Amino acid sequence: MTNIDKVILQMMQVMLQNKLPAIDRIEEESHDPFKVLVGTLLSARTKDETTDAVCRRLFKRVSSYHDLKHLSLIELEELIKPIGFYHTKARHLQRLPHVLEERFAGIIPRTIEELILLPGVGRKTANLVLVIAFKIPAVCVDTHVHRIMNRLGYVSTKTSLETEMALRGKLPVKHWLVFNSCFVSYGQHVCLPRNPRCNECRIFSECERVGVNR
DNA sequence: AAAACGGGGGC
DNA sequence: GCCCCAGTTTT
Structure with a gap:
């Protein structure tokens, strides 16, 4: 060894x-890929408790990527406010539904090469989505x-x-x-x-x- | 390779 | 005040 x-x-x-x-948490949480993606994206450089609180609030307004299209940048910023880099992340959330529709037919992809094409998604986030949402090692x-x-x-x-x-x-x-x-x-x-x-x-x-x- | 983005909480 | 927070994007 x-x-x-x-x-x-x-x-x-x-x-x-x-x-x-x-x-x-990993084994029991609901694993809607969209929510996992958003939650993981928002969690960058932010404590889990802060991210969890924001996600609970955010997902009352947003349950699928379609809902993101109806929120302004200001509204998105207000929703995710306590999270770090909220301005940048709000812009990513704003672009997300359009990239999803134009490149992936609205389906969250299951490969890292595709996932990192989404706004605000790097290798770390992409791999974590594979693990949590899709149970892919x-x-x-x-x-x-x-x-x-x-x-x-x-x-x-x-x-x-x-x-x-x-x-x-x-x-x-x-x-x-x-x-x-x-x-x-x-x-x-x-x-x-x-x-x-x-x-x-x-x-x-x-x-x-x-x-x-x- | 380095800078920029950042509010929030603990001690 | 310093440390820390499951990084990504742009220079």
Whole structure:
């Protein structure tokens, strides 16, 4: 077993032991692809609680992409206000229904190559939509995954794409649904961006403690 | 490769 | 005040 396999296994064990909420949420939530897409898109650089609150409010007004066509930019901004980068994201939501209709016949696509053509959707968001909405195994590299892999020395680049490729084939057979959540969880509680709690870390024996992306 | 986009919450 | 928040787009 290589070093990276052991690290992933340990992070997953830590998460499963602590019964972190992400597990239940991913497995039990309703998974309307449109709502998953919107929620995931809005969640960028924003706390989950904030995103959840906004989504609950937003989905009372918007239940399909058709509803987005009837909202002005100002209205959209007001609806998603507390979320980070709300102006940019409101513009993305405004363009979303048109791109969906013109390029995908109104159907949320199921491949990453197609998903990243949607406004505001990059590789991380696209992969997360595959995982949550379609239950398709995928590695989505957010800042936590990227930072942890860099500190471990498993990758040596600044690009998250190379990290994603490096982790392909490392998806566990059993709990692959929460593979990404393990990195997020460990990144939030122990392997923090600026001030990691290295004294609490029992995973990395060879850690470079590299600061990456905050 | 770097900058710009950003309000909100915790300590 | 500093840190942190499951990034994407444009320079």
